[in-house]
Amino acid sequence: MDCKEQEIKEGIKLHIIKTDKFKTNLMAVFLTTKLTRENVTKNALISMLLRRGSKNMKTQEEISKNMEEMYGAIFDCGLDKTGDNQVLKFYVESINDNYLPEHKENILEESARNLLEIVFNPYIENEGFKEEYVEQEKQNVKHRIEGKIDNKARYANERCVEEMFKDEPFGLYKFGYIEDLKELDGKELYKYYKELINTCKIDIFISGDLKEDDENLIINDENIKKLKERKPEYEKPKLPEENKEKEENIITESMEVTQGKLVLGLDVNIKNDEQKYIVLLYNSILGGSANSKLFQNVREKAHLAYVASSSYLRYKNVIFINSGIEISNYEKALKLIREQIEEMKEGKFSEQDIEDSKKGIVSAIKTIYDEQDTAIMYYFGQELSGSNVSVEDYIKKMENIKKEEILDIAKNVKINTIYFLKD
């Protein structure tokens, strides 16, 4: 399964993934723009507003009815922070004609038309978004921002990110800030929307059991034809600056929790993009699987936690360690976690550990094509970082990594922030 790319206009790309593995066709539009303090809240609000209505489907109810009529096509949107970019994501997933109880020819066509219209032809009154919608969606954004405390583990992680990237775009909260909401109105937001649509990077994905000319559903769409070419403004992933000697930032905060949430943010110093594959492997050995040092030592041997894991954020080249512990065990758990990071530096992991981790990663890579959205995100990741690595090459790179290379990474890992949420 390959991804065929086609530049519709400069800055606007169509990605076509032909596959007959699924019962559904999935279409996605991603708008990528720089993450900035100035625009972060506006982008969040725009992504919510576009769901409210388009020129020909003036209300949410109409959009929903249209989707339901198409055997429950699902329209969904999301907002991502991808490195130093904010990505507004819009999806329509509809059932492929082959699996409908009665034959209906036009579901894919209708899905494409609807999706493109929602994103590129919003409902406008008096040169602006409808004020009533704006007011309601402001409340919605406010609710999302305030809602970040509801999942305590995620909140702790979010706080660690904020602290670690205090003066950088990545430290911004993806739904923005309540204080920004007040001044925004329908006219100003529409002005901003036009600017966004004219300057952002646009990627359109279409995945499914497609016919020869199905890409024309996108290319010949009226809303796409109207778009201008652009030199899109977005950030490619950068390599980290040389780690300066800085002290660990230790933060403890209180909230109503029964379990303490401990999060560590680690910097990883690498010299080139190729090393990212090695960091992925390093992370797997440290805390990426049930065989990892964190899971084995913090959970299985010391019984301090149910969750003890780490994850690698490729775009920012940082690792986060997460665990939920008895509040009184903070010192004990932290010491044990530090020991695991130290042991990695000392090379206390076996060839077997490396082999096992490689198998886990390779297996995960092989499943990319078996999940429609995962495949789209894989190609989008490549698109953003300007790389072009096939799954086969990816696997080869992984398999060729040597212990010395992992050790080299381990030595360049440093704790940046320790965040603890307690009662």
Added chain:
Amino acid sequence: MQIIDNLKIKEKLYIEKLENGLTVMIVPKAKMQKKYMIWGTNYGSNDNKFIAPGEEEITEVPKGVAHFLEHKMFEQENGTNSLDTLTALGVNANAYTTNDHTAYLFECTDNFYEAMDELMDYVQHPYFTDENVEKEKGIIGQEIRMYDDYPEWRVYLNAMEAMYHSNPIKIDITGTIESISKIDKDILYKCYNTFYHPSNMAMVIVGDFKPEEMLEEVKKRLIKKEPCGEIKRIYEEEPEEIVKEKIEQKLEVSEPLYTIGIKDKIITNKKELVKKDLCIGILLNLILGRSSNLYKKLYQEGIIYGQPSLDYEFGNTYSHILITGQSSNPEKVYEEFIKQVEEFKEKGINEEDFNRIKKMIYGSYAREYNDVQDIARMFLSDYFKGICSFDYLEEIEGININSINQMLKDVFKRDKMVLSIVKN
């Protein structure tokens, strides 16, 4: 093997009940690299009181044993842990416990048969010691604490508390720190020997396989077990009435969370289950789905921000509807919900809306067949309820507006509704 062919979704189920009583289901998925195997027992957190086959006396065990047992099954006599062994094979292994079943599973691309060796070996060979049981109490203790911090789990359990007098559905699957402290290896062995007999178990395998060959692979790995008698599960009689209409808990949340519950009669006729599930799914979407008037109204008034989740849960001893979401004013959502239900009862459901939602529900079942994991889990959990998953795709066509209107009157009863709230 019996073959059930579904022409709508174009998938086949191969099913066979082996001599020892184990049911094996295989769904071939050509072209998929991913393979999935799941082996479950019809034993969950609800089964705390029973008479083991061949015995006369009732056994009552602490809350949380089924889940505890799930954790401990991975431990091996030679000192290894099967989760580690499976992970080392590069497969993604896991296990979970629900109210009515416990399941062990893995997903992989390579090393399927090696992983199958390990999975089938560890599920058939428990090894519990005083020491390994004690150690797990610390880990599960943290799992319990983690759930204590999930407001969505609290609001759910409280809704159960409000609906059920004695049914074990209202107890936490994990048990409590207090209840698990009483678990020892003898209790675990007792429950294992009672519930992990092949005749109480089912297996689903999904992937690019030849079903007949796969069945032989399964048989090869089964150890011989004597047939066993019936397990008598004892549940206290549950009155039809709810316990109390409203229940509230304080937790630090940005906006209140709510669950509206409707307690329902238990269906004993398995044939009716699928139809009822479909009807209720359609009704819930007509009342509070994305295109409904009530959703529009509550959204515009700023009372809700997104679509609440709409669920119908049922088993052999319980049956209820759950509507869960976040709202600045849960009381208002509840009030408006009741009003809408009464209005529909009086005026009947609009036919055009009904037809549209029916189509949508078909789509929601069709997309379940995209992923090997979804397929395997769905067939297993439906099987323990006495359902073949394909039936949903077949039965939906026959659902008509009369049955919907009747269902609304039969199930959405004012005196069976509860409201659970978690707020600051």
